[in-house]
Amino acid sequence: MNHTRWTGILLPAAASLVIKLTALTLRLDVVGRERLDRFKKEGRPVLFAFWHNRLLYTCYYLRRERLTMMISKSRDGDLITRVARIFGIRAIRGSSSREGMRAISDLARLMREGGNGGITPDGPRGPLYRMQIGALLAARSAGVPILPVSISFNRMKVFQSWDRFRFPYPFSRAVLVFGEPFRVPDDARGEKMEALRAEAEQRLQSVTEASDHYFLK
Numbered sequence: 185m186n187h188t189r190w191t192g193i194l195l196p197a198a199a200s201l202v203i204k205l206t207a208l209t210l211r212l213d214v215v216g217r218e219r220l221d222r223f224k225k226e227g228r229p230v231l232f233a234f235w236h237n238r239l240l241y242t243c244y245y246l247r248r249e250r251l252t253m254m255i256s257k258s259r260d261g262d263l264i265t266r267v268a269r270i271f272g273i274r275a276i277r278g279s280s281s282r283e284g285m286r287a288i289s290d291l292a293r294l295m296r297e298g299g300n301g302g303i304t305p306d307g308p309r310g311p312l313y314r315m316q317i318g319a320l321l322a323a324r325s326a327g328v329p330i331l332p333v334s335i336s337f338n339r340m341k342v343f344q345s346w347d348r349f350r351f352p353y354p355f356s357r358a359v360l361v362f363g364e365p366f367r368v369p370d371d372a373r374g375e376k377m378e379a380l381r382a383e384a385e386q387r388l389q390s391v392t393e394a395s396d397h398y399f400l401k
Contacts, residue, residue, distance in 0.1 A: 196266035203267070207244055209354040210337075213398070216362035220249075220331060223365075229295045230331040230365065231323045233315075233388055236307040237347040238335045239264065243302065245335070245360055247271040250299045254278055254291050254318075256308030274299075279308055279318065288318050292325035301326070305388070310346050313392070315385035320368045320377060329365035332388040336361075336395035359398040363391035 223230050232251070234242045243253060252274040255261045265275040276294075278287020295301045305319040306312060323330045336359055337352040352358060366384050368377075 192266070196263060196270060199263065200267045200270040203240060203244055206352060206354050207241065210352060210356055210358045212245070213357070213359045214362075215359060215394070215398070219362045219365065223329075223331075224249075227298070229298055229300045229326070229328050231291075231295060231301040231303060231319065231326070231328050232333050233303055233305055233319050233330050233384070234333045234335070235313060235347070235388070235392060236304040236310075237312070237345075237349045238333075238392075239304055239307075239349075240267075241352065241358065242333055242335045242360070243268060243273055244271060246300075246302065246333075247273055251302050252276060252291060252294050252299055253302040254284070254287055254304075254322075258308055261308065273302075279316070284318055285321075288322045289325065292322045295322070295326035295328050301328070305385075306347070312347050313385075313389060315381055315388065317377070317381055320372070320381055320384060323366075324368040324370065324372055327370075329367045330384060331365050332363035332384075332391040334361050334363075334388070334392040334395040335359065336392075336398060338399040357399060359395050361391050361395040361398070363387055363394075 255265050255275045256279055257277045268275050276287050276290050278284035291301045303319045305315040337356045339353045339356040341351045343349040372380055
């Protein structure tokens with residue numbers, strides 16, 4: 185079989201099928217949904233931010249939210265992009281660091297036009313749970329809030345990758361947690377921007393810890 189055909193067509197189709205079939209067996213709880221619904225009711229877009237190791241199923245459950253994801257220009261990013269498109273998610277290729285400025289600009293433009301954005305601010309290479317500045321630059325440029333999101337599972341496979349990527353076992357419980365929106369002022373620059381970056385990182389980490397502790401109650 186042609187290797188390009190396998191990686192370009194068959195592998196994304198197989199991966200999306202596994203994701204969907206597994207999702208059908210999951211029992212999902214949603215916490216803080218009203219925080220998203222408020223923006224939807226007002227017709228205002230948001231920038232969803234979630235850590236790289238929660239990428240697949242966060243995107244899956246947000247697939248009906250007019251979502252455009254920023255996805256890295258890597259081999260893994262190629263596969264993720266193709267899977268995302270199968271689920272109706274648009275993709276912009278780039279990173280969440282300053283080096284991905286064109287992708288950040290394109291994402292901001294799409295949000296100004298009314299669509300929601302998505303970004304994994306510690307991707308594509310980490311460090312794990314370290315927010316890069318790109319999420320704040322995109323939110324500031326588009327004039328939209330960052331909405332932190334996290335998904336967790338009570339039973340899952342944790343891979344030995346840099347991000348400790350997570351994939352749920354079938355028939356597990358899942359929880360999707362939406363945090364409070366976070367705004368980046370138009371005048372945020374320099375030290376002020378760094379302080380906001382650290383605060384946004386802490387907020388996303390708090391939401392992540394809430395989702396991870398959900399099944400310990």
